[in-house]
Amino acid sequence: MTEAAGYRVWALPGIPEVSPGDDLVALVAEAAGGGGLVDGDVLVVTSKIVSKAEGRVLRADDREAAIEAESVRLVARRGPARIVESRHGFVMAAAGVDASNTPKGTVLLLPEDPDASARRLREGLREALGVDVGVVVTDTFGRPWREGQTDVAVGAAGVQVLEDLRGGADTHGNPLGVTVTAVGDELAAAGELVKGKANGLPVAVVRGLGRHVGGEEEGSARQLVREAADDMFRLGTSEAVREAVAMRRTVREFDGREVDPGSVRRAVDAAVTAPAPHHTTPWRFVLLETAETRTLLLDAMQEAWIADLRADGKSEESIARRVRRGDVLRNAPYLVVPCLVAEGAHDYPDARRSAAEREMFTVAVGAGIQNFLVALAAEQLGSAWVSSTMFCRDVVREVLRLPAEWDPMGAVAVGRPAGEPRPRPPRDGGEFTVVR
Template identity: 45%
Template sequence: MNVSMTLTALQGIPLIRPGDDLGEILWYALMSNGITLQDGDILVIAQKIVSKAEGRLVNLSEITPSAQAEELARLTSKDARFVELVLRESRAVLRYRPGTLIVEHRWGFVCANAGIDHSNVEGLYGNPEDWVLLLPEDPDASARRIRAALRERSGVNLGVLIIDSHGRAWRLGTVGVCIGVAGVPALVDLRGHPDLFGYQLRVTQVAAADELAAAASLIMGQADEKRPVVHVRGFPYPLRESSFSELRRPEEQDLFR
């Protein structure tokens, strides 16, 4: 049996502004790219346009750093106002050194700087260097809203992933990872399934949402490509309800803490 999966970057996505209706924008982008949604299709969406639409822009000139932020800024050589935002978005600071601040985000994943970013961020006024972008307030809820809007228009069962670029504890470089999901299995449990020789798998769980996020991130790009949305057809697992929590490793099992 031939198995294939097609990933298509949507062209013509406009620059997203606070308050924009992403569901409507994506619907018209699909039509202009000649794509008719089918059952089982998935849209993979860069976190940045979701955050922009939700108005998650912050101007550092309006942030007053705490004493903790001031101290961490001294230790990491970062702007204390930026560090203050990182602390507000985090459950805990896990590691730091000059130039690096690793935290547990309040949604449970570990990342640098709580996902707060300067790149490809256009401010509303003042000094452009003072503007940063936070992750969506609730990435799962964002994914659910976009999915519902597209399901209402198309009448098909589709999935939505919201992804970001994260580093990994044991490898160099960043990869695309899922931070919000709706209608796509985040984790596929293959324990109990036989391998080629009839041996029952005992520990295999597939981070299917992360694998798809990494594939989509390859064609999205990381700089000025303007490809923040990827349409996916042929995902090899059945769609189902899920949430990011499926991917979160319990703290007592995390050997990198």
């Protein structure tokens, strides 16, 4: 008969209030007593007592300043509440800076290196008690999409923190393609159920899961931190918008990979939410998805451009140089021609108001194109908005078979950037602001 699966978890009593400089190994070993720990046990230790023992207590009248110092990136903000990336790489509230369970006027910081703290505790207990245990150092996190908080692993030693089941099969024989179990976090949560937040029981013991314990190389809470490239929810809403705006750069070199048409269509969906006069919809986006159409248009535009340059008296050498600079459209794997359609524009008897009416529609199309460029950036696509179609509108309309009332407003080259953009010099909005 197969033995029933199970484990036990209990809080370890007898650990006193911890102060800076205390020997945490000695305190835990004394509380465990003789035979209190056996090989394969997992100690689940609240990070607060680790921080206190390591002197990570900071006198701070201003907790906000401590949060700022421990943060490397703002993820989301709502009022005074901040979700940040700590310098450890954890995405969490307030960078783990805690003002609870510490004297007034002080705050607790996370351990300098929680994995190293877990290793020291594990090695010390092996020397003191002769047992091989795993150690998980925990802190409390909120979670996206879920109410409430739970403890997770911020440090680990001697514990398999991730169990990769990919390549196996379930009980019905279905292949497991994405299943990687966060064992470290599950152990942390199990320990918290018996430790509690205010019970004065900072250490729990989990017994019966020895298959996850052992090995000098096993266990690091860093393994539980998702890489930025794989994080689909890296930013809060307002921060995501700001990040996408910052990502929107003029890209003139593309790596040649094809562009997913669905990404461009999603960007168009964002574009047409821009404000427009008189409840109109003055935007049209012509998507050039075939190389044949792109070449046909660009060849015709180039002929018109060369004719204009010759009429301006430019030399053939100068013309050739200028044409080469226009290669950004030819090198792009995807082109979009935004157009202005002034349906619904008001008629005025005088030129002044007629010109203003036209400008209103032009501004609306510009807002739509900016939405489009930002949305492309959010899709991880580079773009360059080039004005050239505005100089040969008749040619563009003829080649693309567009109605006479559609006014091409440039062309947008779209593709995967060939490299990282150059650093953008900072701009202070105050330099462009006038207050009256």
